[in-house]
Amino acid sequence: MSAYSDLAARFSRAAAISNAIGILHWDHAAMMPKGAAASRSESVALLAVLRHEMVTDPEIGDLIGEAEAADGLGEWERANLREIRRAYTIDTALPADLVAASSKATSVCEMTWRQARADSDFAALLPSLSEVLSLQRQAGEAKAEKLGLSVYDALLNDYEPGGRSAKIDALFDDLADFLPGFTEEALAVQARRPQDPPLEGPFPVETQRALGVRLMAALGYDFERGRLDVSTHPFCGGADNDVRITTRYDEADFTSALMGVLHETGHALYEQGRPAGFMGQPVGSARGMSVHESQSLLIEMQACRSREFLDFAAPIMRDAFGGSGPAWETEALWRRYTRVSRGFIRVDADEVTYPAHVILRYRLERAMIAGDLPLAELPTAWNEGMRELLGVMPPNDRVGCLQDIHWPSGGWGYFPTYTLGAMTAAQLFAAAKSANPDMLPAIARGDFGPLVAWLRANVHGLGSLYETDELLTRATGSPLDASHFKAHLKRRYVDEG
Amino acid sequence: MSAYSDLAARFSRAAAISNAIGILHWDHAAMMPKGAAASRSESVALLAVLRHEMVTDPEIGDLIGEAEAADGLGEWERANLREIRRAYTIDTALPADLVAASSKATSVCEMTWRQARADSDFAALLPSLSEVLSLQRQAGEAKAEKLGLSVYDALLNDYEPGGRSAKIDALFDDLADFLPGFTEEALAVQARRPQDPPLEGPFPVETQRALGVRLMAALGYDFERGRLDVSTHPFCGGADNDVRITTRYDEADFTSALMGVLHETGHALYEQGRPAGFMGQPVGSARGMSVHESQSLLIEMQACRSREFLDFAAPIMRDAFGGSGPAWETEALWRRYTRVSRGFIRVDADEVTYPAHVILRYRLERAMIAGDLPLAELPTAWNEGMRELLGVMPPNDRVGCLQDIHWPSGGWGYFPTYTLGAMTAAQLFAAAKSANPDMLPAIARGDFGPLVAWLRANVHGLGSLYETDELLTRATGSPLDASHFKAHLKRRYVDEG
CATH class of the missing domain: 1.10.287 (Helix Hairpins)
Known part of the structure; x- marks a missing residue:
């Protein structure tokens, strides 16, 4: 051998x-x-x-x-x-005792965090989070030494192989300049939209599930190699050749779970489309978290919150639930699916305000890893950042710096991949559309074939053959920049809003 | 340490x-x-x-x-x-190459068997089954040498630690003498029973499931450490502290799936009741397959096909499905659940005819392992045995010697544990009733507490602390004999039939 x-x-x-x-x-x-x-x-x-x-x-x-x-x-x-x-x-890179200590510390910190969040009590989290931060820093230092990177970049590298904070800084600074003013503008456009009547429920879980399955099938999800189930926190997981997604139903509102299913289907299409001959090999794996998130956001945000998709899906939704009236029209559903609102909670944010949540966390975690922001000052810095980037001030830490599990669970370096993914999605979708002008019209007919074929050829089927930058350059002609994402937002929320 | x-x-x-x-x-x-x-x-x-x-x-x-x-x-x-x-x-005991060869041979043979059974083509199975038999014999020889046992007893020992064919011969000969005449008698009694009207379906799966869950809960099954799901072949499996059972629903007939759920619940109560302090240790495991089967059969056959259980369950069944009329009365359901019929298929057999299926297989597999029955003669020997023990003659091998997966999958030595389990169940249940005369009256009230407490103390909670013979002697005052099983059959199918 x-x-x-x-x-x-x-x-x-x-x-x-x-x-x-x-x-x-x-x-x-x-x-x-x-x-x-x-x-x-x-x-x-x-x-x-x-x-x-x-x-x-x-x-x-x-x-x-x-x-x-x-x-x-x-x-x-x-x-x-x-x-x-x-x-x-x-x-x-990591000595065994550091791995063991980190595993123990994050396990303790996660448990503490659940209670501290419920109590909105940051002080209660401080000791165990300090321990996690200290161990993350040590892990970052050990990896940095082996990889020849800065400590933060060494942590980032676990989620985003080849990612560099210098590049992210430039991309995020660009967005951070753009977004506050743009959000004002989008909200002003939105204020002139007609008020839509509510979608009258209840929406039975079994019907929601059947609708999700139907749309997953339309997108090309392979049910011979996966399943749709329920969990508290929706995710895409499972195994090679067994890519399972979950959602969480609300009988009062089907729209959120359904879009969640489409989001996870985006992840799943990537997993199911990886190169069969290299399944189980590192080169057969997904390229990294920003590309992964780009696939869910391309399906959810770029494709399925489009008017074209809703032209196709609105009648299916209406018929599934036996709905009638103006609330079920494409335009009304499209307005519902593109509503912008400044909130405190990242996971509830729309695509316009989401990057502000991410940029805040990215800047804060870099400062904490570098030792420039003492942990005790996190709540203040958080609230300041929210005010500056998003114009809102969290009333307490439960909806502020205690809302996410990432830091307590040791996921430092993960946050930026969400917004890198959103930008990547916009850039890939723009390239896909210009490669095939029928792509959006096809979606309006319920035909995802052209889009998925393009993704298979340019992303899914390539696994980790290329580094992220090269993957994107080959697929779109240039490395990642914020212009496609900004153009997408402008078109959807201002020009066509 | x-x-x-x-x-x-x-x-x-x-x-x-x-x-x-x-x-x-x-x-x-x-x-x-x-x-x-x-x-x-x-x-x-x-x-x-x-x-x-x-x-x-x-x-x-x-x-x-x-x-x-x-x-x-x-x-x-x-x-x-x-x-x-x-x-x-x-x-x-086994050299690695023998383990690998067996694993490969059974895998091939199982696949071949599926097709051969569908085609009723024993000749197609013969080569791969010969290979499996030869490897089983080699494995038995290797174990026999280490254990100081006969080859068959060495195979039996995997499923029934301490089991000996000399004892089984005596028990099974006793039953084989008794059963043909007794079956005639039971059928004659049954012929004089009134004809019951059919239970009119359909019986929705969700209602069947809810009914199963309700009765599982009544039996003391712990849903915090298990689940009820669906599979083609019902079983009890999962993990320590996660004991899952499955069933298979038929909307035209709820009675079979429901009794299947109760059967698997008997297995599950054993698994859930094993000693918590020794979970994961060999002594904390179930004692062996005959004791395991005794627990499912004690719940299904001894407890839940009793008039007392049906006094409790009949109204619940009727209300669940909105039934009415004489078909839903205790006596009618009891007659349905104690119907005797001579058939070809083991898994469809009632408790009176089941042992004949097992005794046949036991005698045949001993002869095949010993080399006294050439494999090519199995179909003839099978049909002869069916005629002798059960008075029926299979029309083809699909419903004859090809019906079970045990031999193709290398489970030689397993079959006798089914009937040892039935006998053990009768003996344990007799002891439980005499230890607490309120046990059956309690079941009629839907209270399984006394029975399950007795099983916990005398079987479940003991794990593998004692050898099987000692376990049974401590619980019932004597080692296994067929008298309790025969007395149970006589009482149910003749005296009270």
Whole structure:
């Protein structure tokens, strides 16, 4: 067996464990009775350790060197080797005691956070969050040393391979200049819109589910390799060849769960469309979190909040629920699906105000990692930032700096990928439309074939063959910039609003 | 860490893997989209290998010797050590190449069997079944040598630790003498019963499910540590602290699925009632397959096909489906649930004719393992046996010797546990009733508390503390004999029929 084949076999084994973990996570969220929580944690933790032992085996380091020195590998195999080296470098960067300490600290901090958020009591979270921050910083330093990056970029790299804060700063500064004024403008346009009558429910869960399934099928989701279920926090997960999404229904309002299903379907199309021949190999994996988020947002925000999509979907929605009247017309549903509002909560934000939430968190987490913002001052800095970027002031920390689980759970460096994803989605969708002028008209006919084919060819089917910048340049002609996102917002919320 | 603690920690880790495998199996049967089959097999096979490596580590052999030589272990720890040695002996008995060959052969044979059964073509199965039989014999020989048992007893021992065919012969010969005449008698009594009107459906799945849940709750099933779902082949599975059962609904007839739910609930009560302090340890496991089957049959056959249970359940069933008329009366439902009929199919058989199906298979598999019955002669021997034991002659092999998966899948030695379980159930239930004369009257009131408390104290909570014979002697005053089962059948099908 060649060194490369040996590596590929090892990573296939590791993927078989990851697949088991993925299904156990899905089950935990969607199926598991609560009395099983402790046993389940033990099983998942053990599988994670076994997987970690596999992918950090020192023999892998030798095999990588050997494989890199060998001739005759094709483009995909060379890219796989690059991704294997990347994974091995990251996975072996942290000493075992730091991994264990971080795992324990985030577990404690998450539990504390649930109560602190309920009580809106930041002081109660401060000690355990300080511990998490300190360990995140140590982890970042250890990775930074191996990767030759800054500490923050080393953390970011876990979610956004090759991502650099210098570039993000430029992109986000551009947006941060643009958004406050633009939001005012969009709200002014919106104020002149007609008032729509409410959609009268109730909307039975079974009907909502059937409608979701119908639209997922229209988008090309493969139900032979996935499922739609319910969980408290919607997500896309599961395993290779078993890509499951979840949602959460509200019988008083179907619109939010339905758009959530379409969002997760965007993630799922990416997962299902990865290169079959490299499933389980690092090069067969999704490229990173910003590209992943771009796929959900491209489907949700770019495609499915368009008038064209609603031309197709409005009659289906109306018929499914037996609705009638002006509230069910395309224009009324489109206005509902493009409503802008300044709020405190990121996950409830519309696409115009969402970036402000993200830019705030990105700036704050960079400052905290750098030691420039003492943790005790986070609530004040948060509220200041909200006022400056969004023009609102949270009345308490529960709807302020305590709202997200990312920091307590050790996900420092994750936040920017949301807005990088939104910008990437706009840029990809613009390229897709100009590659095929029939793309939006087809969607109005319920035909997602042209769009999905373009995504398969330019994103999904490429896995991690290219670095993110190259992927985007090949697909769109240029690296990421904010202009497409801004143009999209202007068109939707001002020109056509 | 003492040698004993080291062993216990290793078996806890192995249990964490088994729990993961259990949930993945459940998911495979109840949830998994079919396109995931190949990936799932890889994951489960890898986890099985990792678990096998853990429990066959040569260090375990040394630790067992060390722990056995140490002082100060309590009764449960000593029993755990005995069960650890038992497991280690079995798990290390087979050379790796034999395990791999068996796994491959059964996998091929199962697939072949599905088609051969559909085609009623025994000749098509013969080559792959010969291979499985040959490997089963080799495995039996390897285990027999380590255990000092006959080859068949060594195979039986995997399912029925401590079980011996000499004892089973005596029990089954006794039953085989009794049953043909008794079945005639029961059928004659049944012929004099009034004809009941049919239960008029349809019976909506959701109502059937709610009814099942209600009765499971009445029996004491803990929904905080389990679930009820749907699968093609009903089973009880899952993990420690997550004991899931499945059923299969038929909207034209609710009675079969409902009794199936109660059967699986019997298994689940055993699993949920195992000693919490030894969960994941060999001594905390169920005692063996005959005791396991006794728990499902005690609930289904002894308790829930009684007039007392139906006094409680008939009005609940009737109200659930909005039924009315004589078909919904206790006596009519009881007659329906105690109908006897000679058929070809084991899984459809009633409790009177079931043992004949099992005794036939037991005698045939012993003869095949011993080499006394050439495989090519199996169909003839099967049909002869059916005629002799049950008085019917299968018209083809599909409803004859091709009906069960056990032999193709390598489960030689499993069959006798069904009828040992039925006999054990009768003996345990007789003891429970005489320990507490209110037990059946309580069931008529819907109160399973006394019965389940007795089972917890005498069976469930003991795990594998005692060998099967001792468990039964402690609980009932004597080792297993057929008299209680025969007395039960006589009372139900003749005296009170």
